Amino acid sequence: MRIEHHVPLQSYNTFGIVARAHRLVRIASEADVHAVLADAELGGEARFVLGGGSNIVLTGDVRPLVLKVEVRGIRLAEETERCWVVEAGAGENWHETVAWTIAHGYPGLENLALIPGTVGASPVQNIGAYGVELQDRFHSLDAIDLQTGQPFTLYAAQCAFGYRDSVFKHAAAPGGFGLANRALILRVRFLLPKPWKPELGYLDLARRQAEEGGAQPTPQQVFDWVCEIRRAKLPDWRVVGNAGSFFKNPTVSPEQCADIIAREPRIVHYPMADGSIKLAAGWLIDACGWKGKSVGNAGVYEKQALVLVNRGGSDPAHAVTGGEVMTLAKAIQTSVYERFGIRLEPEPVVV
Structure with a gap:
């Protein structure tokens, strides 16, 4: 060491x-x-x-x-008549892991292509995009308790997955089970079902399918479409620093949504399986006039108001500070609350 x-x-x-x-x-x-x-x-x-x-x-x-x-390694851990189980080290790059599964004939993660970060962070955040969340493809993970040194394995039900949430984001409470600052994830396994079916519920993907003549796409095609769509909408963090979507999409009751629609008929919203309504945080931020605006070297991306960016570049003398980012984030939260009565919750962890 x-x-x-x-x-x-x-x-x-x-x-x-x-x-x-x-x-x-x-x-x-x-x-x-x-x-x-x-x-x-x-x-x-x-x-x-x-x-x-x-x-x-x-x-x-x-x-x-x-x-x-920096735990590395990707392998097919198990194969049955119903699924493939792929295991990856927590230090593996997430997008490269998705690409590996497609190249080796184990589809199922293609909708999650081009999400930045590592494999070990994927269950912590319960990452999701284009109709698929990590919990939909999760099998299990191996971790180690940083207090006792004991290794352990968790399955989906034990991870308490929620919208951009998991047991790893909550501290232990009396009678509860939280692993924030206590667990270090070593390996993650993904359950990829057979036979494969494309997930094309999102409008952008449905449009791409229609443009291609409506035939069922291959996993590689879906992977390529997702990459193209994300590159058109979101900045490459290696060129323009960012942490992806900065705020969670808020959920409201049907009654709250109806009240907002009465005032803002064009608001982007999606009905959820539990009866609640998800609102597009990016639309809310854009409606408050923040797209393209800056506070110091922290800015709101011109093509997607949900993304905050580093306008100072990579030169340490001019790079954005965490204080600038949080000042901008809090100003956006205040604007959205004052106009819509909705509290936006940041996705990133503030250190």
């Missing part, structure tokens, strides 16, 4: 925010975690688990010990 000191984190977060880790240890295996826990100096320290840095806003240097997850 090698302890690195004063490590620059700008390249380890997709927003490109300048910050440093006071101390950082790279985790490539379960043995590395045990070495940290057994170390007399590090064993009792607060810790911060870092994957691809695609869902965080750093508001300053990180004082807890940073555990940089």
Whole structure:
């Protein structure tokens, strides 16, 4: 185990925010975690688990010990008449893992293509796009308890998946089960059902199918369509720093939705299976006039108001600060609440 000191984190977060880790240890295996826990100096320290840095806003240097997850490896773990089970290390790049499954003939994750971040972060956030959420394809995961050092396995029901939510985002409470700041995910397994069927419920994908003549697409075609759609709407974080969708789409009751529609007939909304109505947060932000606006070097993306971006570039002297990002986010929240009575909840973790 090698302890690195004063490590620059700008390249380890997709927003490109300048910050440093006071101390950082790279985790490539379960043995590395045990070495940290057994170390007399590090064993009792607060810790911060870092994957691809695609869902965080750093508001300053990180004082807890940073555990940089770099567990690698992808394989077909199991195959039955009904499904494939693919296992990937938590440090694997998410999009590259999706591409690997398609290339090897194990479809099912194609709607989740081009989402930034690592495999280990996918169940934490319960990532989702174009009609598919991680929980729809989740089999199980292996993790290690950072307090006891004990390894454990969780299945879907134990992960308490919700909209961009899971047990890993909640602290343990009396009588409850939370794993925030306690678990480090090592490997994730995905259940990919046979026979494969394309998920084309989203309008953008249905349009692409119609443009291609209406025939059922292949997994590779769906993968390519999703990539093309996302690239047209969202900035590449390697060119323009960002953390993807910054706010969750809020849900309201049918009565609340009807009240808003009476005032704003064009509001974008989607009925949910539980009877609630999901509102498009990007539409709400755009309606408040924020698209293209900036606070310091933090801005709202011109093509998609749901995305906040780094307008300062990669030069550390001009890069956006976490304070600028959160000032902009709070101003947007205030505007949306004052106009619509809706509280927007950020998706990224603020550190």
